Amino acid sequence: MDRLIRHRWIARGAWRSGSAFAVVPAAFLICPAVAAATQGHGGREGLYVHQLSHVFFCISMGILIYWLRTRNLTREPGWRYIGIGAMLFCLWSADAFIVHLLEEQTAIIDVQRIDNWRIRLEAVDGWGWVRPFYYLAKLDHLFCVPALIFFYMGLRRLMSDAAVSGETAS
Amino acid sequence: MILTAAPILLVDVAGSILMIVFSFLCIGHVMKLKRGNPTNLIWTYLLWVCTALAAFAVSRSIGHILKQALLVSGHRQAWSGIAAYSGSVNTFMLTIVAAITLFFERIWNIYGGIMKDQQALRETHDKLVYVNQNLERLVEKRTEALARSEKQMAQADRLASIGQLSAGIAHEINNPLGIILGYTQLLMRGEEKENQRYDDLKTIEKHVRNCKAIVEDLLNFARSSKTKKEMIHIPETVDEILDFIRQHSKLGDVAIDHDYDAEMPSILADEKKIKQVLINLVMNARHAVGTDGTISVMTRYDVGEDQIAITVADTGYGIEEKNLSRIFDPFFTTKSTGEGTGLGLSVSYGIIKNHGGDIDVESAPGQGSRFTIRLPAATREKKRT
Numbered sequence: 001m002d003r004l005i006r007h008r009w010i011a012r013g014a015w016r017s018g019s020a021f022a023v024v025p026a027a028f029l030i031c032p033a034v035a036a037a038t039q040g041h042g043g044r045e046g047l048y049v050h051q052l053s054h055v056f057f058c059i060s061m062g063i064l065i066y067w068l069r070t071r072n073l074t075r076e077p078g079w080r081y082i083g084i085g086a087m088l089f090c091l092w093s094a095d096a097f098i099v100h101l102l103e104e105q106t107a108i109i110d111v112q113r114i115d116n117w118r119i120r121l122e123a124v125d126g127w128g129w130v131r132p133f134y135y136l137a138k139l140d141h142l143f144c145v146p147a148l149i150f151f152y153m154g155l156r157r158l159m160s161d162a163a164v165s166g167e168t169a170s
Numbered sequence: 171m172i173l174t175a176a177p178i179l180l181v182d183v184a185g186s187i188l189m190i191v192f193s194f195l196c197i198g199h200v201m202k203l204k205r206g207n208p209t210n211l212i213w214t215y216l217l218w219v220c221t222a223l224a225a226f227a228v229s230r231s232i233g234h235i236l237k238q239a240l241l242v243s244g245h246r247q248a249w250s251g252i253a254a255y256s257g258s259v260n261t262f263m264l265t266i267v268a269a270i271t272l273f274f275e276r277i278w279n280i281y282g283g284i285m286k287d288q289q290a291l292r293e294t295h296d297k298l299v300y301v302n303q304n305l306e307r308l309v310e311k312r313t314e315a316l317a318r319s320e321k322q323m324a325q326a327d328r329l330a331s332i333g334q335l336s337a338g339i340a341h342e343i344n345n346p347l348g349i350i351l352g353y354t355q356l357l358m359r360g361e362e363k364e365n366q367r368y369d370d371l372k373t374i375e376k377h378v379r380n381c382k383a384i385v386e387d388l389l390n391f392a393r394s395s396k397t398k399k400e401m402i403h404i405p406e407t408v409d410e411i412l413d414f415i416r417q418h419s420k421l422g423d424v425a426i427d428h429d430y431d432a433e434m435p436s437i438l439a440d441e442k443k444i445k446q447v448l449i450n451l452v453m454n455a456r457h458a459v460g461t462d463g464t465i466s467v468m469t470r471y472d473v474g475e476d477q478i479a480i481t482v483a484d485t486g487y488g489i490e491e492k493n494l495s496r497i498f499d500p501f502f503t504t505k506s507t508g509e510g511t512g513l514g515l516s517v518s519y520g521i522i523k524n525h526g527g528d529i530d531v532e533s534a535p536g537q538g539s540r541f542t543i544r545l546p547a548a549t550r551e552k553k554r555t
């Protein structure tokens with residue numbers, strides 16, 4: 001057991017104190033040692049702020065898609081690609097939100113590093129089925145990298161369209 | 171459940187690198203777009219989005235790569251020190267990207283407004299430039315038009331006062347002429363037909379009648395004679411007078427064309443007087459073309475102005491510039507005595523004016539003349555009643 005590296009860290013103190021909502025995230029900048037851990041967002045405050053930012057991100061991408069559609073911009077290939085990118089970002093954000101939810105917020109899943117190339121996934125009783133799902137969700141780059149690629153393609157298309165309409169006088 | 175960490179590790183590191191690469195490629199493209207059109211607000215907006223995305227990608231990817239590197243190399247402690255900073259910056263950048271994205275609609279609307287203003291400005295500018303460049307020409311044109319209408323007004327004025335004068339004279343002469351004619355006829359009754367005195371009285375009667383005809387014309391010109399208006403159909407009237415002229419004057423090689431508008435409304439006018447005008451115009455044209463030429467009579471209906479136009483054009487000798495303003499004057503003639511009295515056009519002018527219409531002329535020496543009469547159509551009056 002002592003060979004196991006604790007992959008996940010939970011600020012047990014903050015867990016119990018329930019004072020999460022009163023402390024600003026800045027507090028974690030001042031004493032990072034307390035919050036220090038893996039890529040988690042130390043302390044409940046940090047975690048909540050991070051989760052909120054995912055929700056916000058997801059919503060604003062959704063709104064962007066909505067506007068692109070109502071303005072009929074999705075008829076232009078450039079903006080359509082950007083719309084698809086926004087959709088993928090939306091999915092990515094939801095995915096990341098779920099990973100944080102399972103792993104940190106509810107601790108349904110517990111991940112432990114056995115060594116560099118193996119991990120142990122444990123779920124609380126009755127949640128065993130979540131483990132493969134979690135494993136896949138952990139590959140969140142499969143959403144955000146294509147999203148960015150679509151953004152890139154959209155911009156490229158906008159540029160060639162602008163060049164055709166004679167806007168870029170280069 | 172023990173699983174391999176390799177896919178997660180691989181996707182994490184490769185994905186992180188790709189994120190950075192593509193976010194900077196995006197910035198590069200937007201920069202190019204912006205350089206092409208620096209005033210385009212949409213490109214500025216996309217530059218913000220891409221910059222924020224790049225900042226986010228960098229903060230996140232560096233965190234991820236660093237984490238994997240430190241953990242794999244066994245520097246767990248070192249990562250603990252960095253993780254919180256990395257995580258917070260990450261959260262912060264994510265929020266900023268989302269916030270900027272929200273501005274899309276505002277920016278788009280503002281951009282639309284700017285484009286509309288720009289368009290309006292460009293149109294106004296083009297108009298200004300046009301007016302500026304053509305100012306001289308436009309002023310010249312307007313000045314010409316003004317001079318022309320001033321000339322017309324002066325002519326109308328002159329003709330009006332001549333009209334008043336001639337109406338006065340005609341009235342004063344008409345009564346004595348009537349008395350002379352009456353007594354002459356009275357004397358003729360007491361004479362034998364073969365008598366020399368009878369012939370003398372006959373001569374007096376003939377000349378008094380001529381005088382009366384002239385006076386009648388003068389009164390017509392002065393518009394003081396009464397008109398009997400009824401609905402007439404101009405093409406029929408024109409046909410009648412053309413028939414009359416064909417029968418009563420030797421036309422020789424002179425051709426008379428006519429061209430009537432299919433939709434000619436009837437007009438309210440004194441048929442006898444309109445006929446008189448048309449005969450005057452056609453006879454003038456007949457005189458002008460001499461032995462060989464063409465006279466054409468056209469009728470047109472102008473729906474917009476609700477008026478009809480009758481044009482009598484010829485290929486005759488035309489009118490000299492200096493005479494153009496005088497041809498409507500009573501007794502103005504270029505014909506020898508006995509050939510013309512110079513009352514034809516003045517009478518026509520008076521009659522047309524009396525009908526609320528207009529008559530004008532275009533002509534150049536040697537190139538024929540073109541007289542156009544415009545009369546109000548009766549359609550509107552009919553609608554009103």
Ligand SMILES: Nc1ncnc2c1ncn2[C@@H]1O[C@H](COP(=O)(O)OP(=O)(O)OP(=O)(O)O)[C@@H](O)[C@H]1O
Nearest residue numbers: 454455458488497503504510511512513514515539
């Ligand atoms: N179609 C025409 N072509 C050329 N000159 C014309 C024409 N119509 C009129 N004129 C000129 O205008 C003058 C005035 O014409 P107007 O009809 O008033 O008198 P007139 O023809 O000379 O005599 P009359 O009283 O017998 O008609 C003419 O003498 C002639 O010089």
Ligand SMILES: [Mg+2]
Nearest residue numbers: 450454514515
């Ligand atoms: Mg005449």
